[in-house]
Amino acid sequence: MASTYAPTQTATRGQVVQINNLEMYYEEYGAGKPLVLLHGFGACVQNWHPFIGQLSEHYRLILVDLRGHGHSTNPDNRFTHSEAASDVFLLLDKLGIDRFSAMGMSTGGMTLLHMATRQPGRIDAMVLISATSHFPEQARAIMRRASFGTMPQAVRDMYSECAKRGDEQIRQLITQFNAFHEDYDDMNFTAQSLSGITARTLVVHGDRDAFFPVEIPVSIYRSIPDAALWIIPGGDHVPVYDSEVPFTATVLRFLNDANRE
Template sequence: MTATGQYADVNGLSMYYEVHGSGRPLVLLHGGLGSGEMFAPLLDTLTAHRTVVLPDLQGHGRTADVDRPLDIRTMADDVAALIGHLGLERPDVAGYSLGGGVALLTAIRHPEKVRRLVSASAGIRRGATYPEILAQQGQVSGAAAEFMKETPMYELYQRVAPRPEDFPRLLDKIGAAMAEDFDFTEEVRGLQVPALVVGADADLVPPAHFVEVFGLLDGGARDGGWTGEGRPKGGHALAILPGLTHYDLFRSPLFAAVTLAFTDRED
């Protein structure tokens, strides 16, 4: 994937973004410790008839960190501001993992700026995450930087970050963010944007959690009916992707397929 990016000044952040393809816009948000580059395996498929906007979120990739915590609510405001900066008319917004949470909060906090939402591999309650994963997350801090030097995340950061020496700081902030309790149940219940909830069948949370989120959106309450009259009232949908984990869903053709199938629908 050739970088053809620019920077936008949004909310005190100099946010890097790339634009690929042409057609109805899709803003696609990467996972933690990643960047828009992580979607390179899917880009040809996604850009066949869509314009894909790939931002690098606060402190990630080519977007330098600023003096504020990493918080998906603030990052959602950044994405909404980028949408305004680019003059996009209610693009679809999709995200994976951290980006899935940011995409969800963008739709919750700025529904007027989002046409359809795809939130993948993102739990809405911290307690839904498997205990052993929470224990691992509790060990993430700047002190772990030395142990991560052989990882793809470190390699990416050293290659593209404006300040490569900030990697321990990013780990500190990610660790602090993951230690915070959260529960967006009520916010999800009031979601005004048609949403596709996506999870791997072996994700960081049980498949039942994604079903629970779908249930908050009027899903799974009744038979869908011959003409779909019994489907969720808000146009929401659910996809549990087979044979995948949290660590490979973002590059799976299945993720691209369900994202396009849902966002290509007419309102």
């Protein structure tokens, strides 16, 4: 449940803050209204680097390594999207950020669903990329059998590049990913719970997503008031890196329009 893009980064320009019992890493770029960027599972802030040049011309970007990912630690060795949402809120509180916009890829988008339903007044606009309201059986089957050896090469490369603490971190993340297949509580949003979201929302999804069939993003779009829907033809999971997909221009237009209202 991650994008498969993690360009090599030779220098760290971020900061680490203490969030309860974990150390959380984040990077900042640009100026203006805050825009929080959350990566997918197994990934890290680097997955957003291809987009920060243009995005930072319009917003103050806050890129976050979720618990146990990248440079962030996770002493509990447990991952739920609900806990990840709490972590991000605590980070933003430490940074003195009350209201913000946000974008999340896959697990990042699912974290945003928890945030937007828990504290709806804080998020002005959000973009959910390849997110889901629940785990369908086809996703659980992938989660159940996933291992480093069976992952596509691009995904293995991403895990290797993003796991700053090496093989042990990769093993921990894959174990947590496997555990999703038997978790029915963490991602369990109904149409009624999603209807309480007040953020202007753009739902982005590929119509060939191997994890989450297109019926799920359509349902999310119908449940969130005043949402917009962008289904990318031929797109698989997190289909935003293809040069043929006008991702940055589209999300900037949406966010700028939403933040003007």
